[in-house]
Amino acid sequence: MSAGTMDKTGTMGKVDLKTLISATADTIAAHAEELTTLDQAIGDGDHGLNMKRGFEAVRGEAEAFAAKPLPEALKAIGTKLVMTVGGASGPLFGTLFMALGKEISTEPDQADLATAFGKAIEAVAARGKSHVGQKTMLDVLQPVHDALLQGKTGAEIADAADRAAGATVPMKALRGRASFLGDRSIGHMDAGARSTALLVRAVADTIERHA
Amino acid sequence: MSAGTMDKTGTMGKVDLKTLISATADTIAAHAEELTTLDQAIGDGDHGLNMKRGFEAVRGEAEAFAAKPLPEALKAIGTKLVMTVGGASGPLFGTLFMALGKEISTEPDQADLATAFGKAIEAVAARGKSHVGQKTMLDVLQPVHDALLQGKTGAEIADAADRAAGATVPMKALRGRASFLGDRSIGHMDAGARSTALLVRAVADTIERHA
């Protein structure tokens, strides 16, 4: 199947899901050590590995996923993530993709994507019993959603994601392992925020390149 | 009682046992770390502590020992060492003193001392199933015995003991913990040889000073 159905908005090109999968897996693999180091500072040092294990598993079945219609493909990817990542990020990223699959249409435009993405974020927040402002991946997901709604370009969305990840540095963690640290969590970037920003940029860049 | 009965030979003065005990305990305490370091290299790093524990225990009962006739005093000191030092050095130094007490007369001259010392060394060798040349305290005890037999002065005897301890450096250990190392025991001084030399010098110096 092809995810390249958003040409009209200019943010998504003729890019197939296999290419997107390999772009996301590549960025996670390339930054796995950085993610682990971030998680070592205020977590337990496994985030890079967790994400890599999950996205490599997805890459391993990319053919099969790409053969499905987009909603089914995203649901299957989410399930795969849930069953391979483990930790907090497994259920959360898994839920993100599963919910996205549930909410999205077969050929979404950017507005459809924004709507579905908003619902997916709600599912993540429900799974994590969390909300924006607690120094988690939600603090990147939300600004990305806002940018999508505002019809920003891929590059702009990716930049917003990076800024949002950076903005978790001064925050005090109230969710996730870092919350055990109280004030000591201040001054470090949240690992899940960083990985989310990396994924957003990989997706945006890939779509841009194939536009 | 007084051990100062060897004036005629010039090597032993009017020195009482309490002074001797405190001189030996002092030298062991002052060199405990050095002994432990030697034992760490090719043994298990407790020789300094073992000796210190024993000689401090002897010091603690110095009054009582000094009140006994020399043979009884030496036997009691030997027993005290056996019951407080532990390890290999406890039974060996303990046996040395116990046997010396058994063999010595109440008012020995240097020749008497040499004879008794020879017998005591045999008792140590029997207890340790060991003999000269195996990189142990015996490699110092034997030259000290020879020097005693030759009527050497205290200073000469102490120098002989030091040389003998130094001569254990190139030896390969065949007894004691260092023997487990085989060739790797070469190049290090034997801890028990060093402590023996320290004791010999302390005794010789004290007697000399009180001569």
Next chain:
Amino acid sequence: MKKFLNSVDTVLTESLDGFVAAHADILVLGDEHKFVRRKVLKPGKVALISGGGSGHEPLHGGLVGHGMLDAACPGQVFTSPTPDQMMAAAEAVNTGAGCLFIVKNYEGDVMNFDMAAEMSEGVMQIVTNDDVAVENSSYTTGRRGVAGTLVVEKIVGAAAEQGMALKELKALGERVNGATRSMGVALTSCTVPAAGKPTFDISDGEMEFGVGIHGEPGRRRDTLKSADAIAEEICAAILGDLGERAKGPALLFINGFGGTPLMELYLMYNSARNIFENNGVRVTRSLVGSYVTSLDMAGCSITLTMLDEETTALWDAPVHTASLRWGM
């Protein structure tokens, strides 16, 4: 990194293979290393399943067997297992009387067990959260489940063995968890095999106070104190948190983190016991050893569980697992 291993990717599976081979008289390994289960199941008994990230051995695999767990799901090192593991385990050991998940309070564990419970039938859950080191827990994730989890598993396991029903087991487990407090201190960092380097740097004169079991930093960094001073502060936190309840019979559990020898653990036991007994607690049961570990970390935790007649008898009941065994 100095560890016995062949490759960081296979540490877990090789270790599990060895574990199950060494205890083949009582244990069986699930497909794809998804779980370890009791060899002989007891029909009609509620199945107890726990699990969590690996690196805490013998928790939980070493606590599978008669009188304790029916299955344990090992995640990657310090990473909660995935829902398919708990689903497969539940399917393997649920003989019809239902299934109780015993989950340590970490969001990863809670969410993965939740997802498994949602996709399985007849499952209830207990979440343990005995770590008093976490302050202001009401606005956050809450307290961590640490060494006290073993106490919950032992007592609930004994009751399950005796035929207690699912709902009562959950209530019992929550009661035991509620009577349990723990706090730990680390002298060194652990090293996660895949990371290859210590999780945190700590100098020779320092300790990490109020640490968890994943090498995550603790309440605060402090200069290394005497055993008595450390025990004093931990016991005070535990007693303070228990408040009025800290009276009468109790289980004192000194838990090593993996790199601390028994000699030191017994010394800590001695300190802690004296402190508790001077404060109205009667130590009637004891456990000393490295049971809820953090890989090779040097350090220990102190756990106190207030006991009553029922829980004392359940603690004493026969147990036969790889790491906890008595009465049979």
Next chain:
Amino acid sequence: MKKFLNSVDTVLTESLDGFVAAHADILVLGDEHKFVRRKVLKPGKVALISGGGSGHEPLHGGLVGHGMLDAACPGQVFTSPTPDQMMAAAEAVNTGAGCLFIVKNYEGDVMNFDMAAEMSEGVMQIVTNDDVAVENSSYTTGRRGVAGTLVVEKIVGAAAEQGMALKELKALGERVNGATRSMGVALTSCTVPAAGKPTFDISDGEMEFGVGIHGEPGRRRDTLKSADAIAEEICAAILGDLGERAKGPALLFINGFGGTPLMELYLMYNSARNIFENNGVRVTRSLVGSYVTSLDMAGCSITLTMLDEETTALWDAPVHTASLRWGM
């Protein structure tokens, strides 16, 4: 030095106080901390006494109890106990059927136990020397007694419990010792509390091969190898030394030195078991854990004891000590 302690002078006594308090149901402490003994003695049974330097916990104190030792004499750290300790222990636990000293082959231990035996009545001795790392042992002190000592104590302990007489126990112990081989490897040095610093320096990529249990250097220094390669070399040394005897049923015992987590020990078990089984040995009994330690040293040893029907049954016989317990 990072240890839980109050003062280096009281580490041992405080730890012993804690140990006996934690196990007061089965143990009693002798005057002046000279020994730890079984609470309830069995009249007419030969008394088994072991001991040695401290720092090897749970050996030997943790192995005192029904089906194993009657008393253990703890020396200072890594220093054999003094004869008065063994004499006091013998007097306390010898109920008339005689006394067997189980001594690890170190000159210090041998001489101190010898002196105690000479000054006591009705005492026989076994000296264990299972460490194949020591080469050319015929011209020296001989091989060290290491982890295999636990196997001798368990099997002889069971036979004593069943009423075997002194002379036969000595013969049995020597037979088990003769069927036992061990070898160890250290990844880090231990730190003796009183010394305050590691006994030896070792870099990150190195291991000390053929090491004993006192931080004494081993056969050689080598670069750190994979678990399989380490197991391969140790097993080869054990098999080579056993020669023709290395056929049939055996006990495989992977022993941690104090700083090595269970996960790694089970991984080593997995490696060693495969190697032995591929060489005609059938691993019918297993023990994995840190039982004969070297303070906080990271490392492990592999012990193989060839079994027959009698020794297998004695291994399986009930035992109730602080650290080894089954069948009761």
